Amino acid sequence: MDILVIICLVLGFLFFLGGAVGILRMPDFYSSLHPAGKLDTLGILAMVMGLALYNLHHFSLEAVLVSIKMFLIVFFVFLSSPTATHSIVDAGMRAGLRPWTQKKGKE
Amino acid sequence: MVSANGPAQGSESAEKETGFSFFPFLITFVLMFVTWIVLSGKFDALLLGLGVISSLMIAYFFHDLLFPNVKPGVMRVCFKFLQFIPWLILEIVKANFHLLFLVFHPRMKEMIDPHIIVFKTNLKSDLAITTLANSITLTPGTITVTASRDGVFRVHAIDRPSAESLPGVMLEKVANVFGETL
Numbered sequence: 001m002d003i004l005v006i007i008c009l010v011l012g013f014l015f016f017l018g019g020a021v022g023i024l025r026m027p028d029f030y031s032s033l034h035p036a037g038k039l040d041t042l043g044i045l046a047m048v049m050g051l052a053l054y055n056l057h058h059f060s061l062e063a064v065l066v067s068i069k070m071f072l073i074v075f076f077v078f079l080s081s082p083t084a085t086h087s088i089v090d091a092g093m094r095a096g097l098r099p100w101t102q103k104k105g106k107e
Numbered sequence: 108m109v110s111a112n113g114p115a116q117g118s119e120s121a122e123k124e125t126g127f128s129f130f131p132f133l134i135t136f137v138l139m140f141v142t143w144i145v146l147s148g149k150f151d152a153l154l155l156g157l158g159v160i161s162s163l164m165i166a167y168f169f170h171d172l173l174f175p176n177v178k179p180g181v182m183r184v185c186f187k188f189l190q191f192i193p194w195l196i197l198e199i200v201k202a203n204f205h206l207l208f209l210v211f212h213p214r215m216k217e218m219i220d221p222h223i224i225v226f227k228t229n230l231k232s233d234l235a236i237t238t239l240a241n242s243i244t245l246t247p248g249t250i251t252v253t254a255s256r257d258g259v260f261r262v263h264a265i266d267r268p269s270a271e272s273l274p275g276v277m278l279e280k281v282a283n284v285f286g287e288t289l
Binding site: 066078 | 145146148196199200203206207209210211219221222223240241244245246247248250251252253263265
């Protein structure tokens with residue numbers, strides 16, 4: 001059980017780290033939104049799953065309820081995160097920002 | 108005769124629009140009450156009674172807000188949607204590892220190739236289009252830029268492999284869930 005919790009937390013940490021590094025490394029606005037919007041979503045899923053499992057150590061009704069509340073957080077993040085990402089990209093497109101593209105045959 | 112008939116017809120059609128239908132009311136009530144129980148976590152008679160009363164009030168006022176048009180096949184759609192979710196999560200995990208690999212790759216700028224692809228689908232209902240758009244955005248490597256009401260999607264993809272898989276399997280699954288033709 002503990003091992004499962006640790007695996008989940010480490011995975012979540014890895015996803016969050018990847019998201020943060022990705023925001024800094026990607027070449028332009030649109031492509032840095034890819035790691036920002038999605039690695040975070042999966043990171044929160046992994047981390048909350050680990051915490052919910054840890055919370056169920058002392059199995060009781062209240063612990064189950066707290067775990068359900070944690071998964072409600074995940075549910076709302078899964079609803080709102082793609083919508084927010086989509087609206088940011090849409091705003092960028094409307095403002096006329098051109099996406100960065102690979103320059104072929106130049107170098 | 109005409110003047111007597113007019114108002115009656117008018118009120119009848121108004122009643123059809125704002126009329127009280129039982130099924131959305133029941134769903135809203137159950138949903139609100141389950142949320143109340145989960146969030147309160149106490150099972151006193153007082154708290155449960157307060158929950159029943161407030162859920163009833165909210166369900167009465169807002170039953171047409173959450174589920175505006177409930178059709179008979181809605182349970183089937185819900186069931187299929189529940190089958191769709193595990194597949195979606197698996198897909199998200201797989202694609203997230205791909206994106207993670209890209210992010211930590213030393214020569215990332217040579218591997219990514221951002222571009223925009225446009226494709227047209229025959230999805231009709233708003234819910235199906237929204238679901239497909241959000242699923243595309245959740246699957247890493249692709250972000251929906253615009254999704255118009257007549258089913259035209261513009262998607263920003265980060266590299267070639269994630270763009271190639273795009274209007275294929277996911278569209279089939281979503282169309283299957285909502286019973287739409289491809």
